[in-house]
Amino acid sequence: MDSLKVNDNINLYYVPMTKLKTTSIGVYIHRPLTEEEVSKNALLPYVMKRGCALCPESGSVFRYLENLYGAGLGSGVFKRGGDHIINFMAETICDEYATNGETLAADCMRLLMSMLFEPSSFDGVTVAQEKKNALDRITAEINDKRQYAQLRCSEEMCEGDSFALSCLGTKEGVEAITADILKEHYDKIITSSLIDIYVCGSADIDALASLVKEYTKDMTFTAAEIPRSELISGRGDVKRVTDNMDVVQGKLSMGFCTGTAADSADYVKLMVMNSVYGGGAHSKLFNNVREKLSLCYYASSSLVRNKGIMFVNAGIEFQNFDKAYNEILAQLEAVKNGDISELEFESSKSALINQIEAYKDNQTTMQFYLLGERIAGTNYGIDEIKDMINKVTLDDVKEAAAKIKLDTVYFLTGKGE
Amino acid sequence: MELKHITSDITGEEMYCGTHPSGLGIYLIPKKGYSETYAIFGTRYGSVDSKFIVPGETEVTEVPDGIAHYLEHKMFDQPDGSNVFDKFAKYGGNANAFTSFNMTAYLFSATSNVEENLAALMDYVQSPYYTDETVQKEQGIIGQEIKMYDDSGNWKLFFNLLNCLYKNHPVKKEIAGTVESISRITPEYLYKCYNTFYNLSNMSVVVVGGFNVNSVLDVIEKGVKKNEPFTEKIKKIYEDEPDEIAKPYAEQSLSVASPLFMIGFKDTDTGYGGEKLLKKYIEVSILLKMLFGRSSRLYNELYESGLINNTFQTDYTVQPSYAYSAIEGESRDSKAVYEAVKNEIESVKREGLSEDDFNRIKKVMWGQYIRSHNDVEDYAGTFMQFLFMGADYFNYHDAYAKVTFDDVKRRFENHFVTERSALSVINPV
Known part of the structure; x- marks a missing residue:
């Protein structure tokens, strides 16, 4: 560049x-x-x-x-x-x-x-x-x-x-x-x-x-910086909110505090942890909440890097709230305990690397990647971050998972529920 | 086997293609410097194909609606109980599948281990395994998927429009079927459909991206399982569709924020594929941009009067057995937008189309085609879609160069007939 x-x-x-x-x-x-x-x-x-x-x-x-x-x-x-x-x-x-x-x-x-x-x-x-x-x-x-x-x-x-x-x-x-x-x-x-x-x-x-x-050339500028971001660190107890709306399918969204800063050397560990947990068809959420229990059409997790947040989203039947909620948390416990197979672990890393490598073929995602690195202040190159992902160990994933705390549970449910 | 090597001076692209003795079509489009490779293994079989005659049989087979999509889901169950996604995951491939009206496709993208991922793709799509138990299990997941669509304003908007435009054609039916229709699906039905439509002579594999042609061809050849190609075509049965539309208007209330509208024009010049179809596609696409695109008189008037916003867009969907164009967006007064569209067509009929507009928009179509080479996924998907309609997207320029202003004027008269148009509206509850 x-x-x-x-x-x-x-x-x-x-x-x-x-x-x-x-x-x-x-x-x-x-x-x-x-x-x-x-x-x-x-x-x-x-x-x-x-x-x-x-x-x-x-x-x-x-x-x-x-x-x-x-x-x-x-x-x-x-x-x-x-x-x-x-x-x-x-x-x-x-x-x-x-x-x-x-x-x-x-x-x-x-x-x-x-x-x-x-x-x-x-x-x-x-x-x-x-x-x-x-x-x-x-x-x-x-x-x-x-x-x-x-x-x-x-x-x-x-x-x-x-x-x-x-x-x-x-x-x-x-x-x-x-x-x-x-x-x-x-x-x-x-x-x-x-x-x-x-x-x-x-x-x-x-x-x-x-x-x-x-x-x-004829304009006068005053110096500026990238606006700062503070991590969301949670309030201790879990906040629970339900909205009722005229919908056929319930939407569960759970917010977790990750406790990992955007520019921390641990962030890459958290990326791999998120991939293991809910980052695609190879992940625990997909294979257990969706495939094994047939509870939903989708269940996945994603990170908000600059705020230290992880979201879990699932679309479920209204009456399956408890089952899905419990399974989502049970799968997080499994990650915390390191209950991760060799295949799950390697697939999660490959999926991430595959995704990042593909930025090289897409101008829009390339720009968003570079901008994201600039905002986080890390400025990792694509090959650099791939190396870092490759070096993440199972213990690193456990360590990143251990810091994760449930903060907010939101449920969008039907009018009569 | 030897593949034919084709190059294009205009785009600088190359393609290797041929038909395997099993009947499988093979299309390899290597792209220099690409990290990603995308492979798609598809069949000419979609949600509209619930009634057909198997080659060699005389009786019509009729199966429950939604079965093509159901079958797609069930391909992920393997005879040895293994999970298909695990195989791809192991090699860093991102696997998926989809079912549309006219095709079912299995695909992956990967930036490494292309051969291993491709071998996994070839293997599982040729390994059907359906039992009462596994078929039963899927009803929960697909039932949830159907419900998800029931809440989607855009989805309902679209199907309500198709139900206005079509009286008989199965394109008006939901791709996933209904909770009732999928409850009738059995392993026997699935095997019947699989053995018919997944015959390799009804299928093709397209690979686009940064891969080695020889080793990829090798994996495909080794991956082909025993297959007796059909010598005659599968006869797909669609009921006769009259030129007239079913009804001019549909509305439904759902929990959406702003009212959504979709206006459709039913194309009655159908029944053919090939380059003729690709040329028609270019002509109608040019017209939609000339009449309703961002630089058009109508768009700017409606935008400035606040009747539409920048969600306004147009699209032309084309298949040999049906075609329609659609104009959609958000509006507080959908009927006024519909009236304005019809009035604009009447004014253009009186005043004529502008040749300057035509020349400028034709350049836009060229830009769109050039741009479509960037994304391996989009390119492979579009290529296969046209391939299944007998058209050659690689040599798009052949059809493009033939489109003249006179063709577009004729197409305008033939396509934009207000009696064959309809309006679908979704209102907020």
């Missing part, structure tokens, strides 16, 4: 991935996750995407992209611990496949730069339209019950911590935003935030860097 510092705030990273037929550019603006600005951050990229000096209205943005053989442009927000990230993504086929000799990657970068530094869409009408869409996105969180149950569990578990906030913000927060407030927020953050730009594929990186410099 090449790394170019444009100025104190803007870093440009180039990862050559020439075997692929596309080039992807991701822009990541790091903001602290706080109640005060979460809703404004969530609305901002959608408004900025609507028009800029280069393409003044939505129709011209889309025609511009279509002329680049249907280049993709996406925007959104997500959170990594206490880091609320505003994201723009552009992706185009490589110049060599453009039949008329166009310079597609540079044209994509030009559009991104114009959107970032010359937005022209902060008018009342556009902001009102995008506010409505932002509110729809918040309400739509309920549509996918599987994700919704985990979201609710996370919200209950992190009560009092900023991580309880949805990355989409709050209804009240979005409603209170006006075009002026949003413009003011934009002016404030565009020069006072860390901005990472990743380019993956085939590109003349110096030419792209010059483009970024050209757009920012």
